[in-house]
Amino acid sequence: xxxxxxxxxxxxYKTYAEATGRKALILTKEIxxxxxxxxxxxxxxxxxxxIRMIAENTELPVFAQHVDPIxxxxxxxxxxxxxxxxxxxxxxxxxxAEKRLRIAxxxxxxxxxxxxxxxxxxxANTPGVSASLSTLSPNYVAVEPPELIGGDISxxxxxxxxxxxxxxxxxxxxxxVGVLCGAGVxxxxxxxxxxxxxxxGVLLASGVVKAKKPGNVMADLLKGVEKYLKEGLR
Amino acid sequence: xxxxxxxxxxxxYKTYAEATGRKALILTKEIxxxxxxxxxxxxxxxxxxxIRMIAENTELPVFAQHVDPIxxxxxxxxxxxxxxxxxxxxxxxxxxAEKRLRIAxxxxxxxxxxxxxxxxxxxANTPGVSASLSTLSPNYVAVEPPELIGGDISxxxxxxxxxxxxxxxxxxxxxxVGVLCGAGVxxxxxxxxxxxxxxxGVLLASGVVKAKKPGNVMADLLKGVEKYLKEGLR
Amino acid sequence: xxxxxxxxxxxxYKTYAEATGRKALILTKEIxxxxxxxxxxxxxxxxxxxIRMIAENTELPVFAQHVDPIxxxxxxxxxxxxxxxxxxxxxxxxxxAEKRLRIAxxxxxxxxxxxxxxxxxxxANTPGVSASLSTLSPNYVAVEPPELIGGDISxxxxxxxxxxxxxxxxxxxxxxVGVLCGAGVxxxxxxxxxxxxxxxGVLLASGVVKAKKPGNVMADLLKGVEKYLKEGLR
Amino acid sequence: xxxxxxxxxxxxYKTYAEATGRKALILTKEIxxxxxxxxxxxxxxxxxxxIRMIAENTELPVFAQHVDPIxxxxxxxxxxxxxxxxxxxxxxxxxxAEKRLRIAxxxxxxxxxxxxxxxxxxxANTPGVSASLSTLSPNYVAVEPPELIGGDISxxxxxxxxxxxxxxxxxxxxxxVGVLCGAGVxxxxxxxxxxxxxxxGVLLASGVVKAKKPGNVMADLLKGVEKYLKEGLR
Numbered sequence: 004x005x006x007x008x009x010x011x012x013x014x015x016y017k018t019y020a021e022a023t024g025r026k027a028l029i030l031t032k033e034i035x036x037x038x039x040x041x042x043x044x045x046x047x048x049x050x051x052x053x054i055r056m057i058a059e060n061t062e063l064p065v066f067a068q069h070v071d072p073i074x075x076x077x078x079x080x081x082x083x084x085x086x087x088x089x090x091x092x093x094x095x096x097x098x099x100a101e102k103r104l105r106i107a108x109x110x111x112x113x114x115x116x117x118x119x120x121x122x123x124x125x126x127a128n129t130p131g132v133s134a135s136l137s138t139l140s141p142n143y144v145a146v147e148p149p150e151l152i153g154g155d156i157s158x159x160x161x162x163x164x165x166x167x168x169x170x171x172x173x174x175x176x177x178x179x180v181g182v183l184c185g186a187g188v189x190x191x192x193x194x195x196x197x198x199x200x201x202x203x204g205v206l207l208a209s210g211v212v213k214a215k216k217p218g219n220v221m222a223d224l225l226k227g228v229e230k231y232l233k234e235g236l237r
Numbered sequence: 238x239x240x241x242x243x244x245x246x247x248x249x250y251k252t253y254a255e256a257t258g259r260k261a262l263i264l265t266k267e268i269x270x271x272x273x274x275x276x277x278x279x280x281x282x283x284x285x286x287x288i289r290m291i292a293e294n295t296e297l298p299v300f301a302q303h304v305d306p307i308x309x310x311x312x313x314x315x316x317x318x319x320x321x322x323x324x325x326x327x328x329x330x331x332x333x334a335e336k337r338l339r340i341a342x343x344x345x346x347x348x349x350x351x352x353x354x355x356x357x358x359x360x361a362n363t364p365g366v367s368a369s370l371s372t373l374s375p376n377y378v379a380v381e382p383p384e385l386i387g388g389d390i391s392x393x394x395x396x397x398x399x400x401x402x403x404x405x406x407x408x409x410x411x412x413x414v415g416v417l418c419g420a421g422v423x424x425x426x427x428x429x430x431x432x433x434x435x436x437x438g439v440l441l442a443s444g445v446v447k448a449k450k451p452g453n454v455m456a457d458l459l460k461g462v463e464k465y466l467k468e469g470l471r
Numbered sequence: 472x473x474x475x476x477x478x479x480x481x482x483x484y485k486t487y488a489e490a491t492g493r494k495a496l497i498l499t500k501e502i503x504x505x506x507x508x509x510x511x512x513x514x515x516x517x518x519x520x521x522i523r524m525i526a527e528n529t530e531l532p533v534f535a536q537h538v539d540p541i542x543x544x545x546x547x548x549x550x551x552x553x554x555x556x557x558x559x560x561x562x563x564x565x566x567x568a569e570k571r572l573r574i575a576x577x578x579x580x581x582x583x584x585x586x587x588x589x590x591x592x593x594x595a596n597t598p599g600v601s602a603s604l605s606t607l608s609p610n611y612v613a614v615e616p617p618e619l620i621g622g623d624i625s626x627x628x629x630x631x632x633x634x635x636x637x638x639x640x641x642x643x644x645x646x647x648v649g650v651l652c653g654a655g656v657x658x659x660x661x662x663x664x665x666x667x668x669x670x671x672g673v674l675l676a677s678g679v680v681k682a683k684k685p686g687n688v689m690a691d692l693l694k695g696v697e698k699y700l701k702e703g704l705r
Numbered sequence: 706x707x708x709x710x711x712x713x714x715x716x717x718y719k720t721y722a723e724a725t726g727r728k729a730l731i732l733t734k735e736i737x738x739x740x741x742x743x744x745x746x747x748x749x750x751x752x753x754x755x756i757r758m759i760a761e762n763t764e765l766p767v768f769a770q771h772v773d774p775i776x777x778x779x780x781x782x783x784x785x786x787x788x789x790x791x792x793x794x795x796x797x798x799x800x801x802a803e804k805r806l807r808i809a810x811x812x813x814x815x816x817x818x819x820x821x822x823x824x825x826x827x828x829a830n831t832p833g834v835s836a837s838l839s840t841l842s843p844n845y846v847a848v849e850p851p852e853l854i855g856g857d858i859s860x861x862x863x864x865x866x867x868x869x870x871x872x873x874x875x876x877x878x879x880x881x882v883g884v885l886c887g888a889g890v891x892x893x894x895x896x897x898x899x900x901x902x903x904x905x906g907v908l909l910a911s912g913v914v915k916a917k918k919p920g921n922v923m924a925d926l927l928k929g930v931e932k933y934l935k936e937g938l939r
Contacts, residue, residue, distance in 0.1 A: 020309035024323035050317060051285035052301075052324040067286075069314030075254035077387050077442070080303030080336035082314075083284060089258035090286040098808065102314035105805040106837060107830050128809050131841055135808060138837045138878060153311050176840060176878065208311070337573040340566065340603060341596050362575050369574060369606045372644060373599055410606060410644065488777035492791035518785060519753035520769075520792040535754075537782030543722035545855050545910070548771030548804035551752060557726035558754040570782035621779050676779070 009044040010228050011143070011183060011204025012194070013124065014211050015068060015096060016049045022212045027053045031061050033218040034211065038063060043228045044204070045221070048096055051082060058091020066124070067095040072108035074115065084112075084119045094122025094142070096206075100149045106135075113139050124183065124206070130168035133182070137173040143181040144173055145206045151186035153209055157193035158186040163200055170201040189220070194227030243278040244462050245377070245417060245438025246428070247358065248445050249302060249330060250283045256446045261287045265295050267452040268445065272297060277462045278438070279455070282330055285316060292325020300358070301329040306342035308349065318346075318353045328356025328376070330440075334383045340369075347373050358417065358440070364402035367416070371407040377415040378407055379440045385420035387443055391427035392420040397434055404435040423454070428461030477512040478696050479611070479651060479672025480662070481592060482679050483536060483564060484517045490680045495521045499529050501686040502679065506531060511696045512672070513689070516564055519550060526559020534592070535563040540576035542583065552580075552587045562590025562610070564674075568617045574603075581607050592651065592674070598636035601650070605641040611649040612641055613674045619654035621677055625661035626654040631668055638669040657688070662695030711746040712930050713845070713885060713906025714896070715826060716913050717770060717798060718751045724914045729755045733763045735920040736913065740765060745930045746906070747923070750798055753784060760793020768826070769797040774810035776817065786814075786821045796824025796844070798908075802851045808837075815841050826885065826908070832870035835884070839875040845883040846875055847908045853888035855911055859895035860888040865902055872903040891922070896929030 014034065016022035022030050027049045038045035039062055048066040049057045058065040071081040087095065097112050098104045104112070109125060116123040125141040127133040133144045146169035151158050159166055166184045173182050184197050185206030197205050205224075214220040248268065250256035256264050261283045272279035273296055282300040283291045292299040305315040321329065331346050332338045338346070343359060350357040359375040361367040367378045380403035385392050393400055400418045407416050418431050419440030431439050439458075448454040482502065484490035490498050495517045506513035507530055516534040517525045526533040539549040555563065565580050566572045572580070577593060584591040593609040595601040601612045614637035619626050627634055634652045641650050652665050653674030665673050673692075682688040716736065718724035724732050729751045740747035741764055750768040751759045760767040773783040789797065799814055800806045806814070811827060818825040827843035829835040835846045848871035853860050861868055868886045875884050886899050887908030899907050907926075916922040 015313055018307060018309055018312040018315055018317040018320065020319075023309065023317060023320045050320045052288050052316075052321050052326075054286050056289055056324075073252060075252055075257065078252040078335055079249055079330065079333040079442075081252055082286075083252040083257060085254075086252065086257045086284045087286050090290075092286075096313065099313040100809075101312055103807040103809055106800065106808045106811060106834055107802075107805055109808060110831060110833050110837070129812060131812050132808055134840045135812070135837045138840060138874075139833055172840075208313075332574065334575075337575055339571040340574045340577060340600055341568075341571055343574060344597060344599050344603070363578060365578050365607055366574055369578070369603045372603045372606060372640075406606075483781055486775060486777055486780040486783055486785040486788065488787075491777065491785060491788045518788045520756050520784075520789050520794075522754050524757055524792075541720060543720055543725065546720040546803055547717055547798065547801040547910075549720055550754075551720040551725060553722075554720065554725045554752045555754050558758075560754075564781065567781040569780055676781075 009042060010198055012043045012045045012224055012228070013066060013183065013204065013206045014047045015206060015208040016047065016212060017068070017208050018050060019212045023050060024053060027057060028060060030212065030217055031057050031063065034221050035061050035063050037218050037222045037225065041225050042232055043225055046094070051087065054087055054092050055090040064093045065091055067092045068099065069097055069102050070095045070112055070115070072111040072115070084115045084121060088119050088121055092121065094124065096124045096126060099126045100128060100147060100152055109136065110139050113141050127169065130165060130172045133169040134172035134176045137177040137180040140177060141180060143183050143203065144169065145183035145185055147185040147206065154187045155189070156187045157189060157196070158184050159188065159193050159197035159200060161187065163196070166197060166200045166202060191223045191227035191230065194224050195231050198228065198231040243276060244432055246277045246279045246458055246462070247300060247417065247438065247440045248281045249440060249442040250281065250446060251302070251442050252284060253446045257284060258287060261291060262294060264446065264451055265291050265297065268455050269295050269297050271452050271456045271459065275459050276466055277459055280328070285321065288321055288326050289324040298327045299325055301326045302333065303331055303336050304329045304346055304349070306345040306349070318349045318355055322353050322355055326355065328358065330358045330360060333360045334362060334381060334386055343370065344373050347375050361403065364399060364406045367403040368406035368410045371411040371414040374411060374414060377417050377437065378403065379417035379419055381419040381440065388421045389423070390421045391423060391430070392418050393422065393427050393431035393434060395421065397430070400431060400434045400436060425457045425461035425464065428458050429464050432462065432465040477510060478666055480511045480513045480692055480696070481534060481651065481672065481674045482515045483674060483676040484515065484680060485536070485676050486518060487680045491518060492521060495525060496528060498680065498685055499525050499531065502689050503529050503531050505686050505690045505693065509693050510700055511693055514562070519555065522555055522560050523558040532561045533559055535560045536567065537565055537570050538563045538580055538583070540579040540583070552583045552589055556587050556589055560589065562592065564592045564594060567594045568596060568615060568620055577604065578607050581609050595637065598633060598640045601637040602640035602644045605645040605648040608645060608648060611651050611671065612637065613651035613653055615653040615674065622655045623657070624655045625657060625664070626652050627656065627661050627665035627668060629655065631664070634665060634668045634670060659691045659695035659698065662692050663699050666696065666699040711744060712900055714745045714747045714926055714930070715768060715885065715906065715908045716749045717908060717910040718749065718914060719770070719910050720752060721914045725752060726755060729759060730762055732914065732919055733759050733765065736923050737763050737765050739920050739924045739927065743927050744934055745927055748796070753789065756789055756794050757792040766795045767793055769794045770801065771799055771804050772797045772814055772817070774813040774817070786817045786823060790821050790823055794823065796826065798826045798828060801828045802830060802849060802854055811838065812841050815843050829871065832867060832874045835871040836874035836878045839879040839882040842879060842882060845885050845905065846871065847885035847887055849887040849908065856889045857891070859890045859898070860886050861890065861895050861899035861902060863889065865898070868899060868902045868904060893925045893929040893932065896926050897932050900930065900933040
């Protein structure tokens with residue numbers, strides 16, 4: 004399974020109780036059941052201490068939620084790229100609204116990710132920051148208006164101009180960078196409209212993690228991908 | 238194996254290449270070989286993503302190197318106490334010189350550790366900060382002069398006044414808090430002198446992790462404990 | 472005018488529009504009009520760039536809102552104790568809920584303040600943190616429950632246990648440290664009740680700064696001091 | 706005096722003892738003596754608490770060394786753009802190596818600067834970060850390799866590729882953004898070579914501030930500007 008061809012659906016487990024430890028594994032298996040061999044590149048981002056267990060037990064690609072701008076050495080309490088890589092991660096989210104980073108550190112982390120062949124999804128709060136990050140060549144920029152994170156209304160419905168603005172801004176600066184959007188994404192329509200606005204995928208968390216039936220939500224999200232792709236084939 | 242009776246030797250793996258992933262496991266087994274059923278409470282603190290693998294494969298107690306002042310919820314990229322606990326950690330280091338924390342956050346983390354029954358080792362750079370932290374009732378305060386961290390001279394030899402000062406200051410403020418010292422600890426004499434200054438144990442990293450034969454260094458450190466305890470028995 | 476004998480009323484100008492630049496000066500003169508030669512040690516804490524202008528134009532003592540844990544040298548964008556001292560400040564607030572600091576830095580700042588003879592008011596969010604900070608011997612600890620800051624209900628009315636808890640905790644650890652309380656303080660009764668709970672004064676901001684008639688509020692606060700002192704004389 | 710036409714020489718006073726309070730004023734007058742009506746736009750960046758005094762006593766443009774990503778309101782200890790503006794600053798340095806900022810905050814600060822018509826000089830450690838910042842349209846990006854800051858060798862001599870790389874990268878992304886370079890700049894040749902590499906000016910600190918005769922150094926730096934400009938006229 005490789006990113007780059009299929010639309011991306013990246014599920015951020017944050018530190019939700021429903022996505023910690025054993026529950027993270029159960030959740031992953033439920034997502035996997037409907038997401039493997041689907042039209043999308045579906046990946047999950049569990050907590051650091053769960054990465055290895057999840058990676059050993061799923062065929063879905065596993066991401067970290069953050070890595071630090073450090074290499075091997077004296078860095079107590081920091082997250083080392085080569086450590087999460089060896090644990091089974093194929094990529095990482097960075098600069099999430101809940102873990103904002105300094106610009107000099109972001110450049111360093113992106114270089115470290117390249118060196119260790121980790122897919123890097125750099126989050127941005129605005130189209131402007133999306134453009135700024137894209138100059139540093141992460142694999143993806145993910146635009147997420149902070150005020151919609153964790154809410155009930157999808158960014159692709161509530162703020163299509165932000166999504167479109169990020170797509171346009173990134174493409175203008177660095178065509179090699181993919182664009183995701185996130186915040187409030189929860190159903191087929193949210194995903195469909197996001198893809199229709201030009202993004203390469205979506206980033207979401209509570210929509211799946213806190214759902215009563217995560218597998219059903221996952222299936223619904225995938226319908227949005229399918230609908231979009233089939234229209235494109237016509 | 239329980240802390241509190243035996244002198245503590247806590248080995249911080251930091252993000253050393255020699256203590257990452259598979260190498261962390263090999264190192265742990267080598268330490269375990271000489272440290273199990275010894276006179277000391279020997280614990281290891283690997284990186285977050287290695288905690289579960291190490292904990293599942295050793296009888297040594299496993300610590301995290303940091304936890305964040307958060308509970309379950311929306312905290313992308315943060316370290317959740319209940320997650321590292323479920324992964325197998327019995328405790329955590331916090332406020333290391335390489336991961337300094339705000340005082341309000343330290344109080345919160347110590348409360349979270351108590352709630353989750355995690356042993357909390359709060360690091361301090363001076364006797365003054367040791368006293369300050371001890372009012373918040375972590376299980377241990379570990380005093381480490383930053384300028385000696387990673388160096389060749391043990392704090393117990395180079396700065397006995399700092400060690401003694403921390404012991405005295407902590408005991409004056411909160412007798413229930415244990416005191417460790419760290420920085421430059423490498424051999425039998427360093428450990429012996431630390432214990433003779435009144436600490437309940439030592440915190441070390443490169444001395445063991447970067448040694449050519451970590452098992453031999455570990456055995457040497459344990460001799461320091463043995464020597465100290467036997468003198469006390471006379 | 473010297474702190475230590477009289478109850479303290481320290482007015483934090485934050486970055487309120489009503490307390491910036493020329494308006495900060497007008498506000499200060501209005502406070503001064505009713506506060507000079509009163510029963511309280513009334514001090515004002517304007518923004519860094521306003522300290523000199525305010526200090527040159529009032530007889531009230533002037534505080535900074537923060538200083539950094541640095542001495543002279545290469546520290547672009549930082550706040551140097553000796554600079555704000557030369558500009559006319561006699562003291563500083565540190566570790567405010569809106570500018571939380573690391574414990575190691577707090578110890579360093581308090582030492583720097585002593586060296587430069589600046590009165591240091593260290594803020595705390597809880598009785599526990601108040602006790603912790605008091606071991607480091609700032610002149611005052613100011614306990615402010617973050618959830619009440621900027622609100623309409625005084626900490627001394629809404630959370631007398633927090634105020635009393637902080638007073639008791641600090642006195643137990645370090646009798647040489649004064650205790651202030653803050654958050655929501657707005658009128659005579661708030662001040663009176665705070666002093667009755669054992670504090671040495673109050674810290675407030677919006678109650679005075681955003682009042683339509685700051686002079687009237689100031690006069691009202693001073694009545695609370697007067698009432699408390701006169702009762703004590705009976 | 707207006708920036709934009711003339712090469713810029715921006716002198717960062719940091720928290721040097723030689724550039725604090727009264728000494729900052731003496732230094733400024735010495736710089737002013739040789740720099741007024743010169744071929745360059747010479748500006749000085751004193752500490753926050755000195756801005757007003759310096760601005761009131763010099764005709765040189767005055768910059769702040771940092772502003773925070775905040776507007777009027779509850780932000781104790783923060784630096785408000787409108788406050789330093791009212792105190793006399795015409796611009797500000799941000800994201801200096803000694804005060805690194807988060808990317809989301811940089812975008813916000815740049816917008817705040819535009820709103821308050823403050824010239825914004827955003828520092829970068831590499832050509833990559835220079836390009837990244839230039840998408841956010843600060844007035845200037847100043848590239849400074851951290852390892853050369855405070856040293857004896859000018860970036861324009863030691864790392865011409867970094868300077869050239871930053872100029873090229875910024876011009877490719879956003880032609881409207883000026884480029885400065887800094888670190889180790891000390892004499893005529895350093896300035897001349899910097900301008901020859903395509904920058905719009907230089908940022909320096911210790912070279913002038915810690916000189917025995919700052920006025921002489923200033924005159925020397927201006928010779929570098931003059932030499933460059935005259936060559937261009939031929």
